[in-house]
Amino acid sequence: MSxxxxxxxxxxxxxxxxxxxGYGLRSRSTPDFYVASRTVSxxxxxxxxxxxxxxxxxxxxIAGLLVAYGSTMLWYGIGYTAGxxxxxxxxxxxxxxxxxxxxxxxxxxxxxxxxxxxTATAFVVLIGWLYQVPQLxxxxxxxxxxxxxxxxxxxxxxxxxxxxSVIAGGMRSVTLVQAVQFWLKLAALAVPxxxxxxxxxxxxxxxxxxxxxxxxxxRTTADQGGGQALYGVYSLMVATFLGxxxxxxxxxxxxxxxxxxxxxxxxxxVLGLLGVFYxxxxxxxxxxxxxxxxLAAADRADAVVLLLPGRLVPGPTGQLLTALVVAGAFAAxxxxxxxxxxxxxxxxxxxxxxxxxRGFRRASALAVLAPCAIALLLSESGVSVAHExxxxxxxxxSTFCPLLVLGIWWRRLTPSGAVAGMLVGGGLSVSAxxxxxxxxxxxxxxxxLLAEPAAWSxxxxxxxxxxxSLATPGTVPAGTSRMLARLHMPESLDAGTAGRSAVADDRSxxxxxxxxxxxxx
Amino acid sequence: xxxPARRVxxxxxxxxxxxxxxxxxxxxxxxxxxxxxxxxxxxxxxTQLRLALLVCGAVxxxxxxxxxxxxxxxxxxxxxxxxxxxxPWLVLxxxxxxxxxxxxxxxxxxxxxxxxxxxEHVHRS
Numbered sequence: 001m002s003x004x005x006x007x008x009x010x011x012x013x014x015x016x017x018x019x020x021x022g023y024g025l026r027s028r029s030t031p032d033f034y035v036a037s038r039t040v041s042x043x044x045x046x047x048x049x050x051x052x053x054x055x056x057x058x059x060x061x062i063a064g065l066l067v068a069y070g071s072t073m074l075w076y077g078i079g080y081t082a083g084x085x086x087x088x089x090x091x092x093x094x095x096x097x098x099x100x101x102x103x104x105x106x107x108x109x110x111x112x113x114x115x116x117x118x119t120a121t122a123f124v125v126l127i128g129w130l131y132q133v134p135q136l137x138x139x140x141x142x143x144x145x146x147x148x149x150x151x152x153x154x155x156x157x158x159x160x161x162x163x164x165s166v167i168a169g170g171m172r173s174v175t176l177v178q179a180v181q182f183w184l185k186l187a188a189l190a191v192p193x194x195x196x197x198x199x200x201x202x203x204x205x206x207x208x209x210x211x212x213x214x215x216x217x218x219r220t221t222a223d224q225g226g227g228q229a230l231y232g233v234y235s236l237m238v239a240t241f242l243g244x245x246x247x248x249x250x251x252x253x254x255x256x257x258x259x260x261x262x263x264x265x266x267x268x269x270v271l272g273l274l275g276v277f278y279x280x281x282x283x284x285x286x287x288x289x290x291x292x293x294x295l296a297a298a299d300r301a302d303a304v305v306l307l308l309p310g311r312l313v314p315g316p317t318g319q320l321l322t323a324l325v326v327a328g329a330f331a332a333x334x335x336x337x338x339x340x341x342x343x344x345x346x347x348x349x350x351x352x353x354x355x356x357x358r359g360f361r362r363a364s365a366l367a368v369l370a371p372c373a374i375a376l377l378l379s380e381s382g383v384s385v386a387h388e389x390x391x392x393x394x395x396x397x398s399t400f401c402p403l404l405v406l407g408i409w410w411r412r413l414t415p416s417g418a419v420a421g422m423l424v425g426g427g428l429s430v431s432a433x434x435x436x437x438x439x440x441x442x443x444x445x446x447x448x449l450l451a452e453p454a455a456w457s458x459x460x461x462x463x464x465x466x467x468x469s470l471a472t473p474g475t476v477p478a479g480t481s482r483m484l485a486r487l488h489m490p491e492s493l494d495a496g497t498a499g500r501s502a503v504a505d506d507r508s509x510x511x512x513x514x515x516x517x518x519x520x521x
Numbered sequence: 522x523x524x525p526a527r528r529v530x531x532x533x534x535x536x537x538x539x540x541x542x543x544x545x546x547x548x549x550x551x552x553x554x555x556x557x558x559x560x561x562x563x564x565x566x567x568t569q570l571r572l573a574l575l576v577c578g579a580v581x582x583x584x585x586x587x588x589x590x591x592x593x594x595x596x597x598x599x600x601x602x603x604x605x606x607x608x609p610w611l612v613l614x615x616x617x618x619x620x621x622x623x624x625x626x627x628x629x630x631x632x633x634x635x636x637x638x639x640x641e642h643v644h645r646s
Contacts, residue, residue, distance in 0.1 A: 088629075089632075090573050488569065
């Protein structure tokens with residue numbers, strides 16, 4: 001494999017990220033930093049949401065799992081996409097109309113309680129940090145596979161670039177970077193995929209004779225008994241369908257829509273873009289099973305996307321395709337990490353460091369450096385990237401999904417119910433995640449229950465939230481009706497005050513949402 | 522001097538002044554959360570929630586049946602191949618994504634229509 005081309009590809013992506021980020025340096029005011037002043041159009045925002053969402057797990061992880069475990073793993077891509085459908089129908093427009101910057105703001109605005117806000121903030125930071133860890137690990141893996149560099153260098157490189165781009169430009173620059181990087185990722189995966197399909201079909205022989213296709217590898221997992229495999233798929237469906245709405249960087253992205261209607265249209269756009277993208281890992285996974293079955297045994301399945309073009313297409317064409325794939329992979333690490341860093345920095349600076357621009361810059365340093373340290377400590381956890389991300393989806397589905405869904409649709413939610421539900425769901429799913437990362441569990445039912453906790457932790461969170469709320473009926477916040485009306489009423493109703501939601505709410509203060517103040521009268 | 526001034530007031534602004542605030546009464550009800558306004562919002566929420574659950578059900582039920590089918594729990598042998606590709610690889614690819622995007626588009630149209638109807642209804646009453 002040629003190192004020079006791959007190095008050039010990585011450097012090009014880094015330069016592109018920093019350059020496009022520098023274009024956003026004109027963003028100066030505090031609202032610019034957080035939400036790009038809500039001037040982003042649905043199409044660009046859809047590309048930005050997708051760009052931020054398609055992480056190392058989607059780009060490298062799904063294909064790796066497909067090689068290792070077969071077609072059952074196709075549910076990862078489906079779940080990652082279907083999460084946006086659930087988000088669209090249950091939360092997209094009301095979430096935007098709540099007019100808050102972060103999920104902590106939403107929690108405080110809806111329930112008027114500092115305890116709920118602090119609990120939400122703790123989970124935003126936790127999910128944001130944990131989610132960056134597999135990205136940084138995958139960056140190390142990619143640099144190792146493509147350049148032979150040591151694994152820590154990938155994490156350090158990604159951390160440095162994200163730190164510069166987020167501190168310099170905030171959300172405006174990140175929005176543009178994300179949109180550009182979505183198209184980069186799509187092209188970087190699609191062009192080699194088309195070539196690989198041509199080679200597989202025998203329509204094109206790059207070096208005269210096509211590589212002989214071995215018979216499909218036998219399933220590498222002998223322990224996937226019927227009941228356990230079925231439970232795994234269903235639990236994965238729960239986690240991914242309900243988890244997407246709880247990811248802090250996805251939620252933050254919704255505040256950059258001008259109104260609730262645009263938020264819905266953005267989400268449909270995201271559905272379309274993701275639907276196209278997730279067909280590609282399937283191609284790499286399927287061909288990887290045919291041509292590189294040895295990777296799964298060598299525990300390097302996550303690298304299949306990076307290695308497959310070089311295996312099937314020898315010579316300079318293959319090197320070029322490999323460089324393209326490597327570039328796309330780096331776009332994936334950078335975009336997801338910067339989105340996460342931004343949303344973690346937003347809650348940290350608002351809750352701890354005073355929500356001005358300087359506090360935001362200090363907070364982003366904290367938001368980026370902490371996961372880098374975790375990634376370097378946990379360099380070899382042995383859990384695949386996509387599975388690790390699936391576990392973090394379980395945490396999001398067990399904490400923010402009940403908070404958002406019940407907060408938007410149920411009048412009788414109380415602050416104590418929300419806190420209890422988040423603590424129970426988050427506690428259960430985080431313990432399962434930690435135990436899995438530490439290698440507890442094993443092959444039996446205990447192992448699969450820990451490895452896919454969503455099927456039991458999400459219902460536990462919902463039941464606790466509903467039960468505790470019903471047990472404390474006296475503490476339903478006074479402003480609930482007003483807040484629900486605000487969440488659900490179309491903006492076109494107040495024709496006289498048009499633009500109110502777009503302009504008047506963009507105040508950066510510790511409590512940027514007016515109804516929470518109204519509610520405490 | 523007085524005559525042209527009176528002419529000006531006879532046109533458009535006068536017609537609106539003849540019914541002071543009436544078109545906006547219901548809008549105010551909704552904004553200020555009078556009991557009537559709350560009924561409006563409650564009705565809108567119920568319509569939108571019913572639509573949301575319908576879309577979720579219509580998508581999740583077929584998807585929930587797929588693992589049963591593809592893992593061979595409902596009798597279908599898992600070894601079927603079409604054009605050299607295993608059945609799960611075909612079913613869990615394009616068709617599922619088309620279903621998801623179609624469901625999203627249908628939801629978008631219905632939800633926006635509900636909101637238009639709501640605005641019209643409030644302005645009319």
